[in-house]
Amino acid sequence: MTTTPTPPVVAEAPGRPSRRAEGSAAGRVRRRLSGSAAGIAALVIAVLWTVPTAGLLISSFRPAEEIRTTGWWTFLASPEVTLANYRDVLFGSGSDGQLITYFVNSLVITLPSTVFVLGVGALAAYALAWIDFRGRDWLFLGIFALQIVPLQMSLVPLLRFFSQGVSVGGAQILPAWELTGAMAFTNVWVAHTIFGLPLGIFLLHNFVSQLPKSLFEAARVDGAGHGRVFTRIVLPLIAPALVSLGIFQFLWVWNDLLVALIFTGGDSATAPLTVRLAEMAGTRGESWHRLTAGAFVSMIVPLVVFFLLQRYFVRGLLAGSVKG
Amino acid sequence: MEYSFLYELPKIVWMLIGIAAFLGVIGLMLVLVDVPRTRRDRWQASLFLAPALLLLLGGLVYPVLRTTMLSLYDRSGDEFVGLANYVWMFQRPEILLVLRNTLLWVVFAPALATAIGLLYAVLIDRSRFESVAKSLVFMPMAISFVGASIIWRFVFAYRPADQEQYGLFNQIVVWLGGEPRLWLLEQPLNTFLLILVLIWVQAGFAMVVLSASIKAIPAEMVEAARIDGAGPWQLFTRITLPSVWPTLLVVLITITVQTLKVFDIVRTMTGGNYGTSVIANEMYSQAFQQGQLGQGSALAVFLFVLVIPLVVVQIRRNRKARELV
Numbered sequence A: 001m002t003t004t005p006t007p008p009v010v011a012e013a014p015g016r017p018s019r020r021a022e023g024s025a026a027g028r029v030r031r032r033l034s035g036s037a038a039g040i041a042a043l044v045i046a047v048l049w050t051v052p053t054a055g056l057l058i059s060s061f062r063p064a065e066e067i068r069t070t071g072w073w074t075f076l077a078s079p080e081v082t083l084a085n086y087r088d089v090l091f092g093s094g095s096d097g098q099l100i101t102y103f104v105n106s107l108v109i110t111l112p113s114t115v116f117v118l119g120v121g122a123l124a125a126y127a128l129a130w131i132d133f134r135g136r137d138w139l140f141l142g143i144f145a146l147q148i149v150p151l152q153m154s155l156v157p158l159l160r161f162f163s164q165g166v167s168v169g170g171a172q173i174l175p176a177w178e179l180t181g182a183m184a185f186t187n188v189w190v191a192h193t194i195f196g197l198p199l200g201i202f203l204l205h206n207f208v209s210q211l212p213k214s215l216f217e218a219a220r221v222d223g224a225g226h227g228r229v230f231t232r233i234v235l236p237l238i239a240p241a242l243v244s245l246g247i248f249q250f251l252w253v254w255n256d257l258l259v260a261l262i263f264t265g266g267d268s269a270t271a272p273l274t275v276r277l278a279e280m281a282g283t284r285g286e287s288w289h290r291l292t293a294g295a296f297v298s299m300i301v302p303l304v305v306f307f308l309l310q311r312y313f314v315r316g317l318l319a320g321s322v323k324g
Numbered sequence B: 001m002e003y004s005f006l007y008e009l010p011k012i013v014w015m016l017i018g019i020a021a022f023l024g025v026i027g028l029m030l031v032l033v034d035v036p037r038t039r040r041d042r043w044q045a046s047l048f049l050a051p052a053l054l055l056l057l058g059g060l061v062y063p064v065l066r067t068t069m070l071s072l073y074d075r076s077g078d079e080f081v082g083l084a085n086y087v088w089m090f091q092r093p094e095i096l097l098v099l100r101n102t103l104l105w106v107v108f109a110p111a112l113a114t115a116i117g118l119l120y121a122v123l124i125d126r127s128r129f130e131s132v133a134k135s136l137v138f139m140p141m142a143i144s145f146v147g148a149s150i151i152w153r154f155v156f157a158y159r160p161a162d163q164e165q166y167g168l169f170n171q172i173v174v175w176l177g178g179e180p181r182l183w184l185l186e187q188p189l190n191t192f193l194l195i196l197v198l199i200w201v202q203a204g205f206a207m208v209v210l211s212a213s214i215k216a217i218p219a220e221m222v223e224a225a226r227i228d229g230a231g232p233w234q235l236f237t238r239i240t241l242p243s244v245w246p247t248l249l250v251v252l253i254t255i256t257v258q259t260l261k262v263f264d265i266v267r268t269m270t271g272g273n274y275g276t277s278v279i280a281n282e283m284y285s286q287a288f289q290q291g292q293l294g295q296g297s298a299l300a301v302f303l304f305v306l307v308i309p310l311v312v313v314q315i316r317r318n319r320k321a322r323e324l325v
Helices: A025-032 A036-060 A064-069 A084-091 A099-130 A136-148 A152-164 A181-208 A213-221 A226-237 A239-255 A258-263 A273-283 A288-308 A310-323 B005-032 B041-070 B084-091 B093-124 B130-142 B145-155 B168-175 B189-215 B219-227 B232-260 B264-269 B279-289 B293-324
Strands: A166-168 A171-174
Touching (some): A036 A288, A036 B189, A084 A099, A099 A239, A099 B005, A136 B041, A136 B293, A152 B041, A181 A239, A181 A258, A181 B041, A226 A239, A226 B041, A239 A288, A239 B145, A258 A273, A258 B279, A273 B264, A310 B189, B041 B293, B084 B293, B093 B130, B093 B232, B093 B279, B130 B189, B145 B189, B145 B264, B189 B232, B232 B293
């Protein structure tokens, strides 16, 4: 049997482009691949991207004995569900994880680090966009260029600054930060704020500088100073950008391991979930009933943030990496 | 030991104090900045910029100089050793292995993540399940690298052949008639398994950004190509690919920068053992575990040098893109 060539589509609507769904090149590619092959390929990718997470999630609800002896794919054969793993890993004694403490630590690290970047970043972005002063463009370029600095470059000197203070030629200018107890979180806040600022200022500047000029002129004519203009006019208008950046910074800090490892020193009083989980994975790699549940304890907040605010997340992503 | 929430109270109080103090200072500053009658722009600008500049100068600019200097000194930072730390880096076999691994990461992770992201974006474009399909692949972006690593360690988990497997990968191997193995210990395969984790996380990023770019292709252009009789493959190579090319490069560079700095995955999957270490992990291990400040700093500087050209290209592309808009 011979294959019939596809009928010419030219006759369909010359000069009158159809506005239907097949307008997109990719959409047509998909359709022309007769749907099935493309559908199967997409399905394979989707499955590969979902199954590992699903396996861990299912396992986290299985009794420890079952996890140890059978694969999670046998779950449907013996659907036994328990919350014991979560109870143990959250509230159990030190060796079990006691993740609730680390969960609170993660929260205490993440919230201020996010607020600080938003506040400091918004102020700087506004000044760089709407206050006239000499050297403004150079300053902006300089801050912009700081995005290239890998945070690895900062770790040693910054840690020294916290632990030894600043001294020039033997004279102590700033003392060491000897913060104990809950106050030790301050180091991590400052570190995260610093590392989040270059991108934060850049993203907010993109947004602030696009506000219409007439807005500011009107306010200035009315006699409002920059402080007033910033709080009354700018802040409400850039709220969507603040939300986007806030989500990014939040997820970044919550998911960070390196900064936390160095600036909390892995101390249980201040270390976040990521540090604790990496430690548990290293020392008790085969305690899967703890690790599965523990991993999900650390993922639940980012996943909720992600699914509730996906729209803002995507918008921020596009603003940062496509439009620049 | 019974858990008591009272233990957490001081932290939460300190967090609230921190946030309140910060907002208080900022608020006060915003009021004060408007008080002088003259309202000189220069004075106001410096107040607005002071917190950011202080943090950036102290936390990034000065450290960059300091780390560069430290890389020329010995382990404790006292004695000047010239370029010895760099010579060490390119002579020691174990560090050369680290550099080779980083090269493997950079060659494979960005290209594969971007390719899969593009393929998937094209495949699901305008399909009925597009938003669900996107969420599934995008979801790993929200998870930490530590969480992703645990997910994949579970996939590669190993049990001796006489026991039932609970790691999916080994189970599939067994189903296919093979022997279960400790995959994360097999060099150099283990490095590729670690790279797989990064691809798994970053493909969603590539997919979302490229998908937006695909949707921006003008319908008229596609229609014109169709009228000229272009087939699906031609549509892809002649229309889709050239249209998304600038975006694709940006995605590629962004993921490359991420890849160069990869740390968490290596740390959680293997701890950098079994020949899987990369620059960022080695830097941490040298500077913070072995107390080799000079060698750790040299590795950091090398990482910085590798990142610079990439970001410069990215900045220039971004600028061009903005001028076009």
